[in-house]
Amino acid sequence: MKDSPVNLWRTARIALPLTFLLIAFAWPLFSITRFSLGWDGQGILSPFIDAASDSYLRGRFIFTTWQAALSTILALAFGLPSAYVFARYRFRGRGLLLAAITIPFILPPIVMALGLLSLLGPSGLANDALTGLLGFDNPPIRLLNTFAIILIAHVVYEYAIVVRLISTFWANMDPAVQEAAAMLGASPRHVFFNVTLPLLLPAVAAAAALIFLFTFTSFGIILILGAPQHATLEVEIYTLMTKLFRPHIAAALALAQLIATFGMLWAYVKLQSAAVTRIRLRAQGATPSTGRSPTDYIMRLGAIASVLLVLSPPVALLLRSFITPDGLGLDGYTAIMSNDRNEYFYISPIAAIRNSLAFAVVTVILAVPLGVLAAYGLRNPRAWWRNPLDALYMLPLGVSAVTLGLGYLLSLRIGEFDVRTTVVPIILAHTLIAYPFVIRVVLSTMRAIRPHLREAAHVLGASPLAAAMRVDLPILSRAILVGSVFAFAVSLGEFGATLLLNRPEYTTMPVAILNYLTRPGAINLASALAMSTVLMVVAGAGFFLIERARYRGWGEF
Amino acid sequence: MERHLLQITGLTKSYDGGRTHALSDVGFDLHEGKSLAVLGPSGCGKSTLLRLIAGLETPDGGEVVMNGDSLNDVPPHRRGFGLMHQDLALFPHLNVRDNIAFGLRSQRWESEAIESRVNELLELMRIEPLAARSVDAISGGEQQRVALARSLAPRPRLLMLDEPLGALDRRLREELAQEIRRIRDHEGVTLIYVTHDHDEAFAVADGILVLEQGRAVQHGPPEDVWLNPATPFVARFLGHENLFRCEVSTGPNGIREASCALGFWQPVAPSDTPRCTALIPPEAVTLTPLNQDDGVAATITDVTLQGGSYDVTLRIRGETLRAGVPVSAASTRPQPNTPVSVTIDWTQTRLLNWVE
Numbered sequence: 001m002k003d004s005p006v007n008l009w010r011t012a013r014i015a016l017p018l019t020f021l022l023i024a025f026a027w028p029l030f031s032i033t034r035f036s037l038g039w040d041g042q043g044i045l046s047p048f049i050d051a052a053s054d055s056y057l058r059g060r061f062i063f064t065t066w067q068a069a070l071s072t073i074l075a076l077a078f079g080l081p082s083a084y085v086f087a088r089y090r091f092r093g094r095g096l097l098l099a100a101i102t103i104p105f106i107l108p109p110i111v112m113a114l115g116l117l118s119l120l121g122p123s124g125l126a127n128d129a130l131t132g133l134l135g136f137d138n139p140p141i142r143l144l145n146t147f148a149i150i151l152i153a154h155v156v157y158e159y160a161i162v163v164r165l166i167s168t169f170w171a172n173m174d175p176a177v178q179e180a181a182a183m184l185g186a187s188p189r190h191v192f193f194n195v196t197l198p199l200l201l202p203a204v205a206a207a208a209a210l211i212f213l214f215t216f217t218s219f220g221i222i223l224i225l226g227a228p229q230h231a232t233l234e235v236e237i238y239t240l241m242t243k244l245f246r247p248h249i250a251a252a253l254a255l256a257q258l259i260a261t262f263g264m265l266w267a268y269v270k271l272q273s274a275a276v277t278r279i280r281l282r283a284q285g286a287t288p289s290t291g292r293s294p295t296d297y298i299m300r301l302g303a304i305a306s307v308l309l310v311l312s313p314p315v316a317l318l319l320r321s322f323i324t325p326d327g328l329g330l331d332g333y334t335a336i337m338s339n340d341r342n343e344y345f346y347i348s349p350i351a352a353i354r355n356s357l358a359f360a361v362v363t364v365i366l367a368v369p370l371g372v373l374a375a376y377g378l379r380n381p382r383a384w385w386r387n388p389l390d391a392l393y394m395l396p397l398g399v400s401a402v403t404l405g406l407g408y409l410l411s412l413r414i415g416e417f418d419v420r421t422t423v424v425p426i427i428l429a430h431t432l433i434a435y436p437f438v439i440r441v442v443l444s445t446m447r448a449i450r451p452h453l454r455e456a457a458h459v460l461g462a463s464p465l466a467a468a469m470r471v472d473l474p475i476l477s478r479a480i481l482v483g484s485v486f487a488f489a490v491s492l493g494e495f496g497a498t499l500l501l502n503r504p505e506y507t508t509m510p511v512a513i514l515n516y517l518t519r520p521g522a523i524n525l526a527s528a529l530a531m532s533t534v535l536m537v538v539a540g541a542g543f544f545l546i547e548r549a550r551y552r553g554w555g556e557f
Numbered sequence: 558m559e560r561h562l563l564q565i566t567g568l569t570k571s572y573d574g575g576r577t578h579a580l581s582d583v584g585f586d587l588h589e590g591k592s593l594a595v596l597g598p599s600g601c602g603k604s605t606l607l608r609l610i611a612g613l614e615t616p617d618g619g620e621v622v623m624n625g626d627s628l629n630d631v632p633p634h635r636r637g638f639g640l641m642h643q644d645l646a647l648f649p650h651l652n653v654r655d656n657i658a659f660g661l662r663s664q665r666w667e668s669e670a671i672e673s674r675v676n677e678l679l680e681l682m683r684i685e686p687l688a689a690r691s692v693d694a695i696s697g698g699e700q701q702r703v704a705l706a707r708s709l710a711p712r713p714r715l716l717m718l719d720e721p722l723g724a725l726d727r728r729l730r731e732e733l734a735q736e737i738r739r740i741r742d743h744e745g746v747t748l749i750y751v752t753h754d755h756d757e758a759f760a761v762a763d764g765i766l767v768l769e770q771g772r773a774v775q776h777g778p779p780e781d782v783w784l785n786p787a788t789p790f791v792a793r794f795l796g797h798e799n800l801f802r803c804e805v806s807t808g809p810n811g812i813r814e815a816s817c818a819l820g821f822w823q824p825v826a827p828s829d830t831p832r833c834t835a836l837i838p839p840e841a842v843t844l845t846p847l848n849q850d851d852g853v854a855a856t857i858t859d860v861t862l863q864g865g866s867y868d869v870t871l872r873i874r875g876e877t878l879r880a881g882v883p884v885s886a887a888s889t890r891p892q893p894n895t896p897v898s899v900t901i902d903w904t905q906t907r908l909l910n911w912v913e
Binding site: 450452453455456457458459460461462463464466467470471474475 | 608611612613632633634635636637638639640642644646648649650651659660662663664707708711
């Protein structure tokens with residue numbers, strides 16, 4: 001049985017992903033560490049000491065933590081009632097609403113920022129409506145560049161995590177424990193506070209850890225909606241590297257942030273598995289309620305209103321992109337489809353779209369085989385190295401995009417051989433961010449393939465290769481499709497790393513959007529809105545494909 | 558002359574680095590066209606035995622020999638065996654027809670040949686209307702038939718069934734056991750049938766191998782295993798409950814006789830053992846009203862009706878004895894706490910060469 005192709009395959013499915021991680025992950029991280037600790041001749045720890053003794057930078061760290069904590073609390077407070085409703089009620093349109101919730105979450109942050117701009121910005125729909133209807137002279141809503149709009153953006157963005165993560169646990173919780181408590185004489189209230197809530201707590205904590213991780217490294221939203229005093233570490237690293245050219249201090253901040261994000265990722269993984277083991281999950285465990293009391297109606301209406309609220313920014317973006325100073329029109333779309341301005345530094349929109357699509361296709365081509373290969377390496381649940389390896393593969397999720405970009409700028413060079421000015425670092429970044437998703441999607445389906453299926457194929461005369469082609473591949477094909485769409489969408493929306501690594505000739509759609517926004521004039525805003533809408537529609541279409549596949553019972557959050 | 562199709566010698570397998578012994582030194586021969594039932598409780602190593610024969614696992618020791626050739630280095634897909642998994646392992650992405658055709662495609666049959674063989678099996682298993690259905694959309698019994706058809710389709714040299722009727726209800730099990738016999742005879746296939754149910758084993762096989770904690774404790778024809786269980790474990794596993802320890806002694810007239818605690822004795826064939834065990838079938842026990850003849854006095858403690866007989870539990874000289882009284886033979890239902898007189902038909906009783 002141990003002929004060489006089998007051995008080659010066994011080696012490749014571990015060696016190839018590890019090699020990729022070594023180049024695209026370990027190397028940049030090592031370079032960040034080297035720079036931040038001053039191993040390149042700066043004096044041991046001097047960048048760290050410089051950063052820590054700078055009261056402005058200390059303030060950035062405190063602000064970053066504070067805004068993430070506040071965003072997490074607000075998102076939980078806003079999302080938990082909806083999680084309850086989606087877990088415990090069955091009502092018409094529930095499935096559709098659950099699917100719709102995820103739309104903001106899968107949109108690139110820059111699109112969400114533009115959505116809020118379209119809704120609440122100075123020339124947003126809300127202000128337009130208020131000035132038009134109520135006759136205000138100036139736009140009454142002045143949220144742009146405030147702390148409030150950042151928090152709103154984060155809450156809208158992370159609402160999906162709260163609802164989907166927690167309601168799934170809630171709905172699938174084995175009702176036997178609650179029934180047992182009720183049989184022991186506990187009132188519904190008592191059952192909730194003494195049984196349900198303690199069981200649910202790990203899931204709530206897991207959601208909190210994930211939201212904190214995401215908002216701690218918030219970049220696009222802060223850059224577009226916030227003011228300079230709202231700079232997070234992520235924004236500060238970007239500024240230090242691209243505007244102030246202080247790579248050592250940037251690296252020191254990046255390392256501090258890395259330690260924090262890895263900690264949160266670790267907490268999330270621990271809490272998530274605690275949630276799974278503590279709650280005996282049963283598909284459709286709890287009996288759904290179709291209650292008709294006034295409270296029931298208020299709960300359901302509240303959840304529906306919440307969903308509509310989080311959906312309003314993308315809808316506003318879509319509407320706003322068709323509004324011109326002279327009424328409805330396609331100014332923005334015409335602008336991004338033409339190429340006739342001869343501005344200096346002008347980025348051709350068509351080129352940006354083309355670049356984005358090219359990067360996305362390359363990302364799929366690299367991330368999907370890599371992810372499938374890595375998933376095969378993780379298939380055996382009994383191997384001692386399985387869990388450490390799985391954790392290692394997920395580690396890139398704990399690295400912020402700007403940190404990654406910084407890492408590439410500080411590495412990817414051996415003597416004369418320097419790829420930092422080519423497309424290579426952008427492709428590496430997109431692939432690194434996308435392939436953990438591919439692993440998760442493929443692995444969860446792969447685990448659903450019972451080993452007996454493969455054995456049955458062997459006994460029926462199929463060689464290991466034939467069994468892989470005739471049993472695994474057809475079953476995995478849907479997961480591979482989902483993984484591909486994910487990789488495509490991740491690449492299209494990637495902003496932080498691409499911005500840091502950007503060169504004019506490689507400009508992607510998100511970078512171009514930022515570029516338009518930083519220029520004056522209605523036509524530039526219109527172009528930004530139009531391009532964001534295109535990005536949103538492409539990402540939304542991909543998401544629609546994923547949801548359709550998910551409804552067949554595959555995939556995990 | 559019958560040929561040995563399969564010779565198993567000294568198969569040994571342990572897991573967890575030698576801590577768990579799944580199978581220890583198991584060996585047997587199987588003639589072509591014969592059926593062997595591997596019988597034992599769960600965890601006795603039955604499935605491991607099948608997996609070793611199928612080549613899905615590598616033995617720590619021992620050999621699987623087919624027609625004189627060792628199969629130890631032959632991968633499962635080149636052994637030409639059929640295996641029906643306990644959980645069926647139907648391919649969820651293929652319909653009924655394509656599941657059955659899977660092995661034929663592996664063997665690169667012509668498409669017309671595949672078509673006709675699949676049709677033949679659909680007909681044999683009486684599942685023609687299901688051909689285009691998804692395997693998730695048919696009943697448990699139907700899935701069982703599809704799995705059986707799939708393992709039969711490539712005409713395996715040896716067909717192995719792992720608890721094939723496990724999850725089915727009683728009526729369906731009896732029906733399918735009959736079906737398996739019919740198909741075995743129709744296809745003339747050599748069969749290894751793993752089960753924990755002795756009725757099922759006796760129904761299907763012409764040879765029985767009993768496994769206890771990874772060891773083969775008895776191998777023989779069903780009748781022999783039933784009448785002469787080789788160990789207390791086998792006796793209990795087959796459901797024998799009337800097992801009584803006997804002392805063997807030489808009586809005053811020079812005849813060696815065995816006497817048990819129930820107060821009965823019987824002459825025994827010459828043997829060296831000073832002790833043996835009497836196996837008394839419940840139907841060998843006759844109950845009569847007390848003092849009617851020279852039986853031994855006993856008290857009825859419990860009565861249940863099972864399969865057309867009263868299963869009567871008796872207390873007799875401090876021991877528990879079970880008697881089977883056909884409903885047709887009893888004028889009224891025996892009542893608990895009734896004293897009765899017990900006689901035993903010694904011609905039906907077996908003396909076994911071991912004691913517990």
